[in-house]
Amino acid sequence: MFTLDKKYLVRNGAVAVFLLVFALIYEHFSHGVISGYMLGAWLIPLAGSIPYLDIKWMRQRQAAENGEQRCAAASGLWQLGIFTLSQGFIMKGIIEIYGTTNRWTTVYVPAAVLLFIVAAGVAMGKRKGPRGDRSVPSEDHSGSFMERAPGKQSGALHPPRREG
Numbered sequence: 001m002f003t004l005d006k007k008y009l010v011r012n013g014a015v016a017v018f019l020l021v022f023a024l025i026y027e028h029f030s031h032g033v034i035s036g037y038m039l040g041a042w043l044i045p046l047a048g049s050i051p052y053l054d055i056k057w058m059r060q061r062q063a064a065e066n067g068e069q070r071c072a073a074a075s076g077l078w079q080l081g082i083f084t085l086s087q088g089f090i091m092k093g094i095i096e097i098y099g100t101t102n103r104w105t106t107v108y109v110p111a112a113v114l115l116f117i118v119a120a121g122v123a124m125g126k127r128k129g130p131r132g133d134r135s136v137p138s139e140d141h142s143g144s145f146m147e148r149a150p151g152k153q154s155g156a157l158h159p160p161r162r163e164g
Helices: 006-028 036-040 043-048 056-065 068-098 103-124
Strands: none
Touching: 006 036, 006 043, 006 068, 036 068, 043 068, 068 103
16 A cells, blocks of 8 residues: 555654553553553554555555555555544543543544545555546646647647636
8 A cells, every 4th residue: 555664664663652651651640440442552553554564566556556646645544544543542541541431432443444444545546547537647747837838749838828
């Protein structure tokens, strides 16, 4: 799905360490009450880093079918899913340690799963071509503020025509 990106691996590793330290400190001051959700929250960023490992066939497929913006969107959605699930586990753990329940903590897991599914769909989907088909369009570097002269494949760029 995603290319090897050390920035995400380092960030997720740092978040995992932070969540582990946070959970240990929080449970130390909770008078011996522990929560499996709180202790397991640090595993989520580590497990969420698996798609960022350098897996050759994923990298080749991505290079062939997806553009940079699509990859950035998929990575952002994936990171948001990791954050949502981690936040849900922390909140559920705090509420468990406090000794109460809250129905809103059940929203985090389905929301995170939805974000993961959308991220995977964005990463694996193909862009629509200029004719509406599902092929990858040819690159056009003419720019959004300028357009090519009619009928020319290369040459001078002209400002866009204003209608009206």
